[in-house]
Amino acid sequence: MTESVFRETTAEPRTQSVPLAHLSVELGHLYMEDFEAGPERLRAHFTEVRPWVEAARAAATARAGGKRARVSTCFLIDDYFTRFSTPAEVVPTLLAEAERAGLTIDYLARESGCAVTGKIPVAESVAARIVESPPPGSHGLRPPAAQTGWLANGERSPVARAPQAMKRAVGWQPPHETAARRHSVFLDVELWSDDDGDRTWSCPFLAAVWQLARLGLLRNEGEAVLTPQPHTATAGFPDRWDDLPTLLKLNDRADPFAAYRTCSVLPTRFLPVEHAVRVILDQIEVDPGALAQVADRSGKERTAVPDSVADRISYVYYAGL
Amino acid sequence: MAPRQSTPRTALSCGEVRTSLLPARQALDIRSAAGLLALRADERVLLSERPGLYARSPATLTGVDCPLPSANGARVRAVGTVTAHAALTEGRVLQTSAHCSLPATGPDQRRPWGEYLVRPGVVEPLGKLPHEAVARGVLDGPRRGDLDVGLIADGLLTRLLRHPLLDQRPPFRSRPTRLRWAALPAAPGEGPSLERFTLAEDELRTVRLRVPEDTAAADLAALCNDLALHDWLLTNVVRMLDGIRLGAPSAEDPGAAVRALRPAVDHLLHLWMPGARVTRELAALWGPLEERPGFTRQWQAMVQRIRDQLTLHTVQAVHREAEPAP
Amino acid sequence: MLVFAASDKGGTGRSVTSANLAYQRALTGDHVAYVDFDFGSPTAAAVFDVPGAMRGVEERGLHSYLEGESAEPVRIDVWRQTEHPLLRSRPNQSGRLVLFPGDIGGGEFATGDEALERCVDLLLRLNTEFDVTFVDLSAGRSYAVDMVLAATAHPRMRNLPFRWLIFHRWTRQHVIAASGLVHAEHGIIGSGIERGHDEDALRAAIRFVRAAVPDPEAPLGPQGSTAQATWMQARDEALRRLAAEYRIGDSVVLGIVPLEPILQWHEQLITEDDVLSTQIANKETLDALEEIARRLTDDTHWGRL
Numbered sequence: 001m002t003e004s005v006f007r008e009t010t011a012e013p014r015t016q017s018v019p020l021a022h023l024s025v026e027l028g029h030l031y032m033e034d035f036e037a038g039p040e041r042l043r044a045h046f047t048e049v050r051p052w053v054e055a056a057r058a059a060a061t062a063r064a065g066g067k068r069a070r071v072s073t074c075f076l077i078d079d080y081f082t083r084f085s086t087p088a089e090v091v092p093t094l095l096a097e098a099e100r101a102g103l104t105i106d107y108l109a110r111e112s113g114c115a116v117t118g119k120i121p122v123a124e125s126v127a128a129r130i131v132e133s134p135p136p137g138s139h140g141l142r143p144p145a146a147q148t149g150w151l152a153n154g155e156r157s158p159v160a161r162a163p164q165a166m167k168r169a170v171g172w173q174p175p176h177e178t179a180a181r182r183h184s185v186f187l188d189v190e191l192w193s194d195d196d197g198d199r200t201w202s203c204p205f206l207a208a209v210w211q212l213a214r215l216g217l218l219r220n221e222g223e224a225v226l227t228p229q230p231h232t233a234t235a236g237f238p239d240r241w242d243d244l245p246t247l248l249k250l251n252d253r254a255d256p257f258a259a260y261r262t263c264s265v266l267p268t269r270f271l272p273v274e275h276a277v278r279v280i281l282d283q284i285e286v287d288p289g290a291l292a293q294v295a296d297r298s299g300k301e302r303t304a305v306p307d308s309v310a311d312r313i314s315y316v317y318y319a320g321l
Numbered sequence: 322m323a324p325r326q327s328t329p330r331t332a333l334s335c336g337e338v339r340t341s342l343l344p345a346r347q348a349l350d351i352r353s354a355a356g357l358l359a360l361r362a363d364e365r366v367l368l369s370e371r372p373g374l375y376a377r378s379p380a381t382l383t384g385v386d387c388p389l390p391s392a393n394g395a396r397v398r399a400v401g402t403v404t405a406h407a408a409l410t411e412g413r414v415l416q417t418s419a420h421c422s423l424p425a426t427g428p429d430q431r432r433p434w435g436e437y438l439v440r441p442g443v444v445e446p447l448g449k450l451p452h453e454a455v456a457r458g459v460l461d462g463p464r465r466g467d468l469d470v471g472l473i474a475d476g477l478l479t480r481l482l483r484h485p486l487l488d489q490r491p492p493f494r495s496r497p498t499r500l501r502w503a504a505l506p507a508a509p510g511e512g513p514s515l516e517r518f519t520l521a522e523d524e525l526r527t528v529r530l531r532v533p534e535d536t537a538a539a540d541l542a543a544l545c546n547d548l549a550l551h552d553w554l555l556t557n558v559v560r561m562l563d564g565i566r567l568g569a570p571s572a573e574d575p576g577a578a579v580r581a582l583r584p585a586v587d588h589l590l591h592l593w594m595p596g597a598r599v600t601r602e603l604a605a606l607w608g609p610l611e612e613r614p615g616f617t618r619q620w621q622a623m624v625q626r627i628r629d630q631l632t633l634h635t636v637q638a639v640h641r642e643a644e645p646a647p
Numbered sequence: 648m649l650v651f652a653a654s655d656k657g658g659t660g661r662s663v664t665s666a667n668l669a670y671q672r673a674l675t676g677d678h679v680a681y682v683d684f685d686f687g688s689p690t691a692a693a694v695f696d697v698p699g700a701m702r703g704v705e706e707r708g709l710h711s712y713l714e715g716e717s718a719e720p721v722r723i724d725v726w727r728q729t730e731h732p733l734l735r736s737r738p739n740q741s742g743r744l745v746l747f748p749g750d751i752g753g754g755e756f757a758t759g760d761e762a763l764e765r766c767v768d769l770l771l772r773l774n775t776e777f778d779v780t781f782v783d784l785s786a787g788r789s790y791a792v793d794m795v796l797a798a799t800a801h802p803r804m805r806n807l808p809f810r811w812l813i814f815h816r817w818t819r820q821h822v823i824a825a826s827g828l829v830h831a832e833h834g835i836i837g838s839g840i841e842r843g844h845d846e847d848a849l850r851a852a853i854r855f856v857r858a859a860v861p862d863p864e865a866p867l868g869p870q871g872s873t874a875q876a877t878w879m880q881a882r883d884e885a886l887r888r889l890a891a892e893y894r895i896g897d898s899v900v901l902g903i904v905p906l907e908p909i910l911q912w913h914e915q916l917i918t919e920d921d922v923l924s925t926q927i928a929n930k931e932t933l934d935a936l937e938e939i940a941r942r943l944t945d946d947t948h949w950g951r952l
Binding site for chain 1: 361362363364365367368369370371375382383384385386387388398400402403419431433434435436438439441463466467468469470471472473476
């Protein structure tokens with residue numbers, strides 16, 4: 001088709017692209033209790049993580065066909081559910097313990113940045129992109145069973161409604177996982193809770209946002225969200241979490257933050273949360289422009305990226321701690 | 322190495338458009354239109370000012386897993402997402418439209434949901450798609466429980482009509498319309514064609530198309546929105562002219578005809594622009610409709626008639642004033 | 648405009664009269680919707696002679712719509728689907744006349760917030776399409792009455808004008824009952840105020856229609872005696888005093904429908920043909936219906952007194 005001469009920029013969609021690595025490796029989450037347990041806890045954690053990071057790097061290189069794979073590392077600090085200590089105190093300790101274990105943290109993120117970054121309500125936007133998996137029989141009428149603030153991987157047990165006169169109450173019926181293979185593993189995830197108008201996003205929901213950020217799939221009106229801010233070594237770290245950029249680039253020579261795939265190395269206790277993250281990611285319609293950019297670039301690089309967003313993330317769980 | 326499965330070829334696209342008058346006393350300006358259509362916080366409303374004010378919402382997806390309608394009774398299950406969006410023309414005519422594309426074949430079992438979400442607007446059959454029978458089924462109207470994209474367009478309309486920007490004071494009574502469409506593949510080498518445009522019962526219209534395989538479903542939806550908009554204009558102006566008693570104005574209410582016709586002048590007559598937002602290839606499909614019955618011909622005849630009526634009434638009013646009082 | 652048709656008791660001729668009013672409005676060129684919220688005993692289809700929906704429709708009726716089981720309620724174009732021979736040839740210059748039937752076996756049901764929102768959606772959509780929408784409500788202080796009181800108090804409905812017609816027969820019991828429906832503690836005005844209506848505005852939008860009223864001047868056939876006539880005039884006078892005492896006196900009456908024998912036999916529309924050529928109906932009945940239909944939108948008959 002011949003291009004039209006006349007154009008209106010407000011009439012055309014556009015999507016900003018972000019640089020992409022092959023793999024984003026998450027070296028851990030830091031919660032208040034971890035920090036309170038002292039630097040020994042961090043040391044033990046990084047010691048456990050180290051070999052798996054090497055393995056992930058090797059796997060990425062193999063997938064890249066033996067060429068150098070672009071791999072970046074990141075670390076997430078919880079400043080959303082509990083506020084503890086200060087960046088000036090926490091970050092240097094964290095970096096020192098990582099270095100001691102032979103690890104480099106390329107990017108440091110604050111969890112509250114997954115809820116709101118600057119003026120952008122990131123979590124709210126992602127929540128508005130949920131397209132619930134339709135149970136069989138969904139033909140276009142609004143889904144009757146939608147439960148505000150919850151997301152399941154199947155159909156919930158029917159609620160026992162007050163029986164009408166002359167009708168018998170129905171007994172319990174099991175919930176059903178839509179993608180069940182014969183038997184169900186039904187999961188219902190709380191996405192947020194509202195308390196007097198204040199919405200608190202759940203840990204799995206923010207973790208899902210975090211995964212989308214690492215996959216380079218978050219956009220706001222076409223613009224990239226959670227872009228890394230450079231850190232100058234001389235500046236040190238602030239005394240208030242709010243003064244720390246939501247995503248900080250600590251290593252000048254690091255590969256891009258966002259990547260085709262992600263791998264998180266975590267203690268096993270995170271397993272239920274990360275199961276929930278998969279259930280959420282499996283039902284989020286990510287920005288089609290961002291999706292197309294990833295497909296396009298990976299195609300040019302001849303790097304396979306799974307279609308399904310939930311299949312682009314992977315985990316290594318280690319025992320104990 | 323194939324990094325990404327290529328999307329299988331489309332054997333059928335179908336959709337439904339609801340067109341109605343925006344229930345607000347004043348037409349919305351472009352900023353209010355953007356407010357009404359901001360279905361998502363993180364996506365812009367597309368705004369256009371040439372050749373007329375036009376705003377289009379971001380697309381929303383609805384998941385479906387149900388049998389497809391079919392004329393021969395085959396119950397083919399299909400899974401995927403239906404795309405829906407809303408558009409507002411000149412701040413006055415509201416359209417919601419839902420559509421999907423169906424590939425010729427699909428897997429034997431339902432895939433993980435995330436795999437459907439990366440192909441928005443595609444509904445995949447389980448097994449082979451009897452596309453001719455399904456196309457007829459879509460146009461005849463789905464049975465209860467079959468895929469019904471009209472319900473999705475209607476759901477979006479309901480959501481928009483609840484918006485606080487609307488004062489629910491429509492400037493005149495109007496008739497909403499529905500336009501259902503289905504597009505089958507054209508023979509190899511053939512361009513797009515409009516096989517049939519039917520005015521069915523009441524407010525229902527059906528459109529049957531043949532299009533080359535690489536025609537984007539979004540472009541088809543744009544064409545059908547355009548057809549629906551202009552058909553709605555014809556329907557409603559015809560209705561307005563039907564409602565007035567012609568001839569000399571009745572003694573008790575000489576202004577009745579003026580009152581009945583004025584909304585057309587105020588709100589509708591400037592909206593006629595067939596093909597303005599349609600790709601060049603598809604805009605050619607307006608040709609046969611212009612030839613017979615001649616949409617624009619009918620429109621121009623009605624516009625002329627409305628203007629003549631209003632002129633006559635002006636002349637009569639002046640005449641009455643000039644008459645000496647008895 | 649919305650017109651709600653209510654009555655305290657069954658057998659007041661509410662449905663048949665409001666259907667006749669809808670028909671009269673359509674004849675004058677208005678586009679008219681008739682919404683059958685008479686949950687439990689839908690009768691409108693019978694009056695309009697639409698055989699497919701005599702006791703409601705199998706699916707997608709108003710109950711399914713309000714409960715969210717269907718997106719749009721079924722609509723029946725009366726001119727096209729009626730079996731009434733005169734109605735089928737849509738009278739020249741008439742407006743559309745569309746019936747929204749209930750479901751078969753729908754019955755009364757508890758309404759929730761979502762049903763209320765859907766009710767508001769429906770009434771607002773009808774308002775964009777029809778000049779007048781008649782809503783026939785189940786007798787008594789029913790869920791249907793509660794729902795439309797809540798709907799008309801809803802912020803989205805603030806610009807939609809509505810009027811109430813309360814139908815009652817011309818007997819002592821019916822006069823007292825009709826007054827109770829409106830004025831009693833939990834009557835239409837009381838419940839309306841609870842739901843956010845302005846008392847004066849609501850009062851100003853309520854009028855009464857006395858149905859099946861015998862003519863006290865007319866003797867009851869050839870056997871009628873002077874004594875009977877005198878007695879009837881006295882009763883009529885007493886009833887007027889009673890009505891005034893119960894705040895439903897002549898000043899709030901929109902019209903009086905005379906006792907019409909054919910309506911006692913068969914609930915149907917009264918057409919000009921019934922009066923002029925077959926002469927099975929009385930001209931006074933038709934005149935009364937035409938006049939009430941006209942007064943529905945004549946502001947001099949409404950407002951505060």
